[in-house]
Amino acid sequence: MADKVLMxxxxxxxxAAILAGCRHYFGYPITPQTEIAAYxxxxxxxxxxxxxxAESEISAINMVYxxxxxxxxxxxxxSSPGVxxxxxxxxxxxxxxxxxxxxxxxxxxxxxGGIQPSQSDYFQATKGGGHGDYRLIVLAPSSVxxxxxxxxxxxxxxxxxxMPAMLLADGTMGQMMEPVELPEPSESKxxxxxxxxxxxxxxxxxxxxxxYLNPEELERTNFERYERYKTIEENEVLYESYKMEDAxxxxxxxxxxxxxxxxxxxxxxxxxxxxxxIRPITLxxxxxxxxxxxxxxxxxxxxxxxxMGQMIEDLRLATACRRPVHLCNRAGGMIPSPEEVLDALxxxxxxxxx
Amino acid sequence: xxxxxxxxxxxxxxxxxxxKFLAYGGLLSGKQVSWLPSYGPEMRGGTANCSxxxxxxxxxxxxxxxxxxxxxxxxxxxxxxxxxxxxxxKIFIDSTLxxxxxERTDVxxxxxxxTKMAQDAGYPTLANMVLMGKMMxxxxxxxxxLEAALKKVVSAKRAELLEVNLKALKSGYDYEG
Numbered sequence: 001m002a003d004k005v006l007m008x009x010x011x012x013x014x015x016a017a018i019l020a021g022c023r024h025y026f027g028y029p030i031t032p033q034t035e036i037a038a039y040x041x042x043x044x045x046x047x048x049x050x051x052x053x054a055e056s057e058i059s060a061i062n063m064v065y066x067x068x069x070x071x072x073x074x075x076x077x078x079s080s081p082g083v084x085x086x087x088x089x090x091x092x093x094x095x096x097x098x099x100x101x102x103x104x105x106x107x108x109x110x111x112x113g114g115i116q117p118s119q120s121d122y123f124q125a126t127k128g129g130g131h132g133d134y135r136l137i138v139l140a141p142s143s144v145x146x147x148x149x150x151x152x153x154x155x156x157x158x159x160x161x162x163m164p165a166m167l168l169a170d171g172t173m174g175q176m177m178e179p180v181e182l183p184e185p186s187e188s189k190x191x192x193x194x195x196x197x198x199x200x201x202x203x204x205x206x207x208x209x210x211x212y213l214n215p216e217e218l219e220r221t222n223f224e225r226y227e228r229y230k231t232i233e234e235n236e237v238l239y240e241s242y243k244m245e246d247a248x249x250x251x252x253x254x255x256x257x258x259x260x261x262x263x264x265x266x267x268x269x270x271x272x273x274x275x276x277x278i279r280p281i282t283l284x285x286x287x288x289x290x291x292x293x294x295x296x297x298x299x300x301x302x303x304x305x306x307x308m309g310q311m312i313e314d315l316r317l318a319t320a321c322r323r324p325v326h327l328c329n330r331a332g333g334m335i336p337s338p339e340e341v342l343d344a345l346x347x348x349x350x351x352x353x354x
Numbered sequence: 355x356x357x358x359x360x361x362x363x364x365x366x367x368x369x370x371x372x373x374k375f376l377a378y379g380g381l382l383s384g385k386q387v388s389w390l391p392s393y394g395p396e397m398r399g400g401t402a403n404c405s406x407x408x409x410x411x412x413x414x415x416x417x418x419x420x421x422x423x424x425x426x427x428x429x430x431x432x433x434x435x436x437x438x439x440x441x442x443x444k445i446f447i448d449s450t451l452x453x454x455x456x457e458r459t460d461v462x463x464x465x466x467x468x469t470k471m472a473q474d475a476g477y478p479t480l481a482n483m484v485l486m487g488k489m490m491x492x493x494x495x496x497x498x499x500l501e502a503a504l505k506k507v508v509s510a511k512r513a514e515l516l517e518v519n520l521k522a523l524k525s526g527y528d529y530e531g
Contacts, residue, residue: 006377006389006506032393116394176416177374177389179381262414338415 004179009147009169010035012180013103014043016151017075021187022101023049024074026063028056028082031115032171033105036077057082061089061102068098069208071195073155073188077103079171080121081112083129090164091130095210097194097225099158101151102136103167105174108333116333117171117256120307125168126284126314133222135229137165137236138283140254144178146281152183157236159190161228168283170306172256172335238281239290243269247276249345249352250294252315253304254280256335261304264341275345283311291318299352300324304341307331324351355410357495358418360435362403363427363448368482371507372425373404376486379496379503380408388416401430408495425489427451427468427482446489448481464488466529472522480522487526497527 007015014036017025025040037053044051054060060076067074078086083104093100106121108114125138137157139150147169154165196206212218240258243265244250253261258279268275278294280287294301300323303312309327316325328344330336359376363369370391380387390405405418424439425446426432432445432452439445441460450469468484490497500523508515 004381006374006381006387171393172390172416175391175393177377178413178416179387256415259413260415260417266414335417337417337419 004181006177007144007180008035008175008177009141009144010105010174011039012144012148012182013077013151013167013169014039016148016183017101017155018043018047018049019183019185020073020152020155021185022073022075022155023047024064024067024072025050026052026054026060026067026074026076027078028054028060030079030082032107032117032174033077033079033103035174036103036105057085058089061086061093064100064102065089065093065096065098068093068100069096069196071192071197073101075101075103077105079105079107080109080118083121083124087124087130090136091132091134092210093164094130094134094136095132095221096208097162098164098208099155099162100164101154101158101167102164104169106168106170108331114333115171117173117335118306118331118333119170119255119257120310120331121168122283122305122307122310125166126286134225135163135284137161137163137232137285138168139165139238140168140281140283141173142240142255142258142279142281144173144176144180147173148180148183150281152186155188159188159192161232162194163228168255170256171333233285236282237285237287237289239287240277240279240281241290242277242279244276244278244294244297246274247297248274248299249276249302249348250298250300251275251277251302251304251341251345252280252291252311253277254283254311257304257306260336260338261341263338264345267338267342268345273345273349280311286314286318288318291315292320295319295322298323300326300348302326302328302341302344302348304328304336304344306335324348326351357408357422357493358420359406359408359423359425359495360403360418360421361406361425362401362431362435363482365402367402367427368479369402369427370404372482372486373406375483375503375507376490376496377406377408378506379490379499380406382499382502382506383496385409386411386413388413390416390418401428401434403431423489423493423495425485427485429454432456444489444492446485446492448485450481462492464492465531466526467531468526471525471529475521475525477518477522480519483519483522484526484529487523488529489526490523491527
């Protein structure tokens with residue numbers, strides 16, 4: 001086993017991307033994700049890769065669009081306001097059916113907001129974000145190890161399904177250091193007959209495009225894309241189930257909120273309250289089935305979020321509102337404490353038993 | 355067992371570096387660790403701090419709100435975190451920079467003139483490591499792999515810094531005050 005090293009989440013993403021064969025990074029600095037760009041700036045020139053600080057987030061995402069069209073593993077990263085700027089390009093990449101990785105190390109919003117951690121881009125990440133009907137595969141790591149592992153996973157899934165994938169982290173996950181065992185080097189195993197690589201006069205030229213003026217044709221691309229999305233929802237759901245075996249109440253949280261909630265689950269159990277947690281790792285596809293099943297077992301759910309309550313909507317849909325669903329949240333860069341989560345669990349219990 | 359540590363001071367005093375060193379000490383002794391810095395506007399001229407957790411179990415929340423061990427290098431940090439420290443906790447104070455004493459009676463306070471010791475010994479920027487040495491002595495945290503941990507945080511290109519860091523750590527470790 002390789003030695004574990006202490007790395008910041010942001011650095012782990014950058015190194016894992018390089019290990020996954022990504023040799024093209026385009027970005028623009030913004031706290032709290034700048035370490036990704038800084039790491040790439042240092043490493044890429046040494047390994048024959050491209051690091052380019054674009055003049056804006058909009059240019060950066062369009063450079064990603066171009067390199068993705070040529071069939072190479074490519075990524076950009078930013079934080080919330082910067083990711084908003086990228087949305088037009090992300091929609092184009094989705095419309096052109098291209099694989100790419102977009103990293104969002106979220107900070108408080110709306111607007112320029114602040115620089116402290118947040119999860120308030122959940123809607124933007126999971127419901128499309130830009131214009132048109134499309135999805136992103138959204139992975140939400142909850143440790144520095146997962147930051148590294150999910151980066152490689154995101155590239156694989158993006159290529160497998162020819163669509164953009166997003167790593168949705170937050171300021172805490174980006175800034176914290178934990179021991180990490182870096183993944184083995186990997187590379188793309190997917191054939192890319194669609195890539196624009198020069199025809200050598202041996203084949204018809206490929207076209208990368210998201211413009212279809214014929215509505216029948218555009219409709220067909222939409223239906224085809226949603227067939228693919230259905231396959232993803234059936235096959236690619238990831239979640240962690242924690243102490244759910246005998247749970248009477250279920251916390252649902254991802255990323256840093258799940259870390260805090262784990263403390264609360266253990267504190268609740270120490271006080272005799274049987275609590276478990278389901279942690280979505282893929283936010284899209286959302287772990288609907290496991291939550292629907294949990295609704296048959298538990299008396300109530302608690303959604304713990306660093307937002308005004310966004311994932312809670314998917315939780316209510318997944319459980320068809322069959323059990324009470326409460327929200328424990330902080331916003332604007334604040335993080336709920338384990339005690340706040342515990343208080344919310346006690347309130348939930350009170351209501352369920354009333 | 356889980357130990358939650360908070361290190362706080364002014365930006366530039368090496369608070370984050372000391373924390374990273376300690377986290378490596380934990381990692382090399384086979385523990386689970388996390389290190390979380392403050393990265394807000396307070397870093398620009400105000401206080402900087404970092405949360406370190408060293409545990410036998412996987413670390414849940416990396417945020418330390420109530421430290422078992424507090425190490426402070428300026429007065430605002432002592433004012434801010436003294437009352438947050440858990441009863442029975444240990445507080446390590448750079449007494450060159452902080453004139454007042456701890457008001458709590460349910461914690462162990464250690465006063466080390468770390469800045470003065472570092473200046474007198476000719477390594478004025480290493481007060482953080484002097485204080486850290488005393489903390490490792492009194493808590494046992496990472497003390498058995500101090501040198502190995504240091505090698506992880508001091509880059510091989512600056513090997514000459516290893517020795518002086520080690521000296522600073524040892525002077526704190528041996529300090530009886």
